[in-house]
Amino acid sequence: MKRKLVILGAGESGVGTAILGKKQKFQVFVSDFGNIKDKYKQVLLNNEIEWEDGGHSEEKILSADVVMKSPGIPETASIVRKLRENKVKVISEIEFASKYTSATIVGITGSNGKTTTASLTYEVLKNGGLNVALGGNIGKSFAEQVSESKYDHFVLELSSFQLDGIETFSPHIAALINLSPDHLDRYDYKYENYIESKFRIILNQTSQDFFIYDADDEDIIKWLSQNPIKSQPLPFSLKKELKQGAFRRDNDIIIKINNTEFTMPIATIGIQGEHNVKNAMAASTVATLLRIRKQTIRESLEGFHGVEHRLENVLKINNVMYVNDSKATNVNATYFALDSMENPTVWIVGGVDKGNDYNELLPLVNEKVKAIICLGVDNQKIISAFGNIVDTIVEVDSMQMAVQVAYKVAERNNTVLLSPACASFDLFENYEDRGRQFKDAVRNL
Template identity: 80%
Template sequence: MSSNRKSSIVNRQSKIVILGGGESGVGTAILAKQTGFEVFVSDFGKIKEKYKQVLINNEIEWEEEGHSEENILLADVVMKSPGIPDKAPIVQKLLEKGVKVISEIEFAAKYTDATIVGITGSNGKTTTASLVYEILKNGELNVALGGNIGKSFAEQVSELRYENFVLELSSFQLDGIESFAPHIAILTNLSPDHLDRYDYKYENYIASKFRIAMNQTSQDYFIYDADDVEIDKWLSKNTIKSRLLPFSIKKELSQGAFKKNNEIVINIDNNKFNMPISEIAMQGEHNVKNAMAATTVATLLKIRKETIRRSLEGFSGVEHRLEKVLKINNVLYINDSKATNVNATFYALDSMENPAIWIVGGVDKGNNYSELLPLVNEKVKAIICLGVDNKKIIEAFGNIVDTIMETTSMEVAVRTAYKLAERNNTVLLSPACASFDLFENYEDRGRQFKNAVRNL
C-alpha cells in the first residue's frame, strides 16, 4: 500500500481537540499527532489507565473529569467520540462557533488509500463485519477490522500496514461524517434503535444509517436486505449513486444474493457462487442473510470460492451474540448480551426451542415491546428484570407471564433463573436494552453473566 498521505482536513499545525479518551479518541490522538496536528484530549469522565499511559507515552496533552471550555473552543476541528450526544453543552457551543465536529471515521479515512468495506444496520453488523474480515483474511488479503469493534480505525491507519479495512459503523459514527465513502457499503437491516438520540423519530435514525452511502459513486457498491420494508421504502424515495446489490431469502434476484432450493446463491455479472444453507456454521434466517452479505463482498473482492466456502463452514459467530455458555442439569444458559434493542431480542426469542427464563432490561432507548408479545406468550415461562427502572417491561408483559422478578445484580439474576429453571428449559440473557445503568458496556454484562453461570 502506498504510504502517501492525503491532504489534511485543515492546514498543518492546526489544533484538533478530541472529546472522549476511549478507544476511538486515543486512536485519533495518535494519528493526529503523527500527521502534524497540535492535539488535546478532553474527557468529561475518567480516562482508563491503559489509555492514559498511551497518551503520556505519545506526549499528548489531556484532561479528565471535566472540559476546559476556553481551551476546547480554540480548536480548528473537533473529533467527538460516538457516545457523546450532539446535545452535550460543549458540542453545542462548538457548533454555534462554527467549529467542525466530526467522527473518528471521517478523520482517519483521509489518511488511507485502503479499500474500505463499511457495515451498518440495527442488528447483525458485528457478526457480518467479523465474517467479512474472516473471509478476506482467509483469502490472504492484507486486512484489518475496526470501527465500532476491536482496535480503533484511526490507530490502525497510523500503522500504515493495511490495504483493506472492514469497519463496523454505528449510526453515531455515521452522523459525524462529511466525505467518508466506503468502496463497499452494507446495510444489514433497520429496526427502531437509539431513538433517544434521534428525538424519538424513527425516520431520523433511518436517515442516519443511509449516510453510509451518501458519498459513494457509481464505482462503489451498496449491499442491502431487499426483504426489509423500511430499506425498500427509503430506496423508493431516494437515490444512491453506487451500484445496488440486494440480498433476499424471500425472492429470486437477477443480481445479488438469494435463497433457492435451500442454498444461498450469489450472482454478480454472471459470477456465481452457491452453497447449501445446512453447511453454513451459523444457523438461523438472520445468519443466512449475514452470510449472503459477507459472500457478496468476498465475490466483489475476488476471493476464491473454496476460501469462501471454508470460511462459512468454520465461522461460528461472535461473543455475546446467542452464545451458548453451559448446560447445567439439562438447562442451557445463553448469553445474548449484545441484543441491545427489541429487534435483536426478537431473533433470540424466535430461536428458542424450549421454555425460556428470560433475563431482560437495562437502559431503555425508546423501546416498543409490542412486537415481542406473541413470542413471549409462546416461549417465555418467567421474566427476570435486570435494570434500575423496569416499569415498561412489567407493564408490557405483566399480563402474559405469571412470574416476573426484579433484580439489580447479575449474580442474583442468574441464581434466580437457576431456581426457576426445570429440565429442558433455557435461561436466556437477551436484554433488549443498553447496559449503562448497571454495567460498563454489553461486553461487561455478558462476561458477568458467563462468570455467574460458571459459579453456579
C-alpha cells in the same frame, strides 16, 4: 502553525484518533468529561499527548481547528452545542481517519447483526489472503490502525453515531443489513431520523462503488424508492430470486454478480438461523466483489461460529442451557434471540430503555417464555408489557442475583437467556461487561 485537533472522549476511538493526529503533525488535546481509564492514560502519556479528565477546559476546546467527538457523546451535550455555535468543525473518528488511508474500505451498518457480518466478512477476506483489518465499532480503533499504515483493506462496523459525524467518508463497498427502531432517544424519538443516519453510509458513494442491502426489509426498500442512489445496488433476499445479488433457491444461497454465479448449501453454514443466512449473504457478496475464491468463501462460512455476546452458549447445568446474548441492545435483536429458542425460556431482560416498543415481542414471549427476570434500574415498562402473559416476573439489581434466580426457576430442558433489549449503562460499563458478568455468574453456580 500546527493545526489544533481536540478530541472529546478518551475511549478506544478517542485515543486512537489522538495517536493518528499526532502522527499527522496536529497539536493534539484530549478532553474527557468523565475519568479516563488507566490503560488509555498510559497510552496518552507514552505518546506525550496532552489530556484532561473530570471536566472540559472550554476555552482550549473552542480554539480547535477540528474536533473529533466520540460516538457516545450526544449532540445535546453543552460543549458540543457551544462548538456548533462557534462554527467549529465536529467530526467522527471514521471521518478523520479515512483521510489518511488509501486502503479499500468495506463499511457495514444495520440495526442488528452488523458485528457478526463484519467479523464474518473479515474472516473470509483474511482467509482469502487479503491484508485486511477489522475496526470501527468493534475491536481496535480504526484511526490507530490507519496510523500503523500497513493494511490494504479495512472492514468497518459502523454505528449510526459514527455515520452522523461523517462529511466526505465513502466506503468502496457499503452494506446496510437491516433496519429496526434503535437509539431513538438520540434521534428525537423519530424513526425516520435514525433511518437517515444509517443511509449516510452511501452519502458519498459514486457509480464505481457498491451498495449491498436487504431487499426483504420494507424500510430499506421504501427509502430507496424515494431517494436516488449513485452506487451499484446488490440486494440480498430470502423471499425472491434476483437478477443480480444474493438469494435463496431451495436450500442453497446463490450469489450472482455480473456473469459469475456461486452456490453454497445453507445447511453447512457455521451459524444458524434465518438472520444469519442473510449475514452470510452480505459477507459472501463482499468477498465475491473482492475476488475471493469460491472455495475459500465456503470454507470460511462453514468454520465461523459467531461472536462473543451474540447468542453464545455458555454452559449446560442440570440440563439447562445458559445463553449470553448481551449484545441484544434493542427489541429487534431480542426478537431474533427469542425466535431461535426451542425450549421453555427464562428470559433476563432490561437496562436503559432507548424508547423501546415491546409489542412485537408479545407473541414470542407468550409462546416461549416461562419467567422474566428484570435487570435494570427502571423495569416498569417491561412489567407493564408482559405482566399479563408471564406468571413469574422478578426484579433484581445485579447480574449475580439474576443468574441465581434463573437457576432456581429453570427446570430440566429449559434455556436461560440473557437478551436485554436495552443499553447497559445503568449497571454495567457496556454490553461486553454485562455479558462477561453473566458468564462469570453462570460459571460460579
